[in-house]
Amino acid sequence: DTAVSQTPKYLVTQMGNDKSIKCEQNLGHDTMYWYKQDSKKFLKIMFSYNNKELIINETVPNRFSPKSPDKAHLNLHINSLELGDSAVYFCASSQGVTPTYEQYFGPGTRLTVT
């Protein structure tokens, strides 16, 4: 059983399009995250949700909008895609918000904007 799953695994699209990435965890965790890994492998937090409420929103363009329909899902919608959005996006989850809880990562979604 996959603990944290993401769909799709690969996403190729053109500039200006709107796309969504889905994330689901079956660990019963109440906190979920989106991280972005750029072409140089640098990982940075984008958003964090706890019990469906947004608790972290780093300096991310408004074109990115996370949505958490329930505690097990955290989707990422991106409007008007730009070349610079090309990256690998990782979803993660943890049992709680404090750092003592381990974060479990999904396999990533490689987004390529042409």
Next chain:
Amino acid sequence: AQSVTQLDSQVPVFEEAPVELRCNYSSSVSVYLFWYVQYPNQGLQLLLKYLSGSTLVKGINGFEAEFNKSQTSFHLRKPSVHISDTAEYFCALARGGSQGNLIFGKGTKLSVKP
């Protein structure tokens, strides 16, 4: 501001040799430190973590790390590496309080050669 610096972007080493991957951090508050491993085209997996207590932390796959507060370091070590250890290794720091998101270093590519 909190930050993590991984001093080596690439570390080539021969099989069965010892290895040390260096990590330094900057933080004005209590820190929680982690090492994650990313195998090619996969998500991140936790190797080990330091929350408190003993400064020598043992993790999976024979890795260990030592927390050194005076030198603000958390170096990762393995006495004898295998080809299968070839991967990207990330050092990360977690913020305390109610925000559990991770702040990552830029990663160290460990290449184990036969």
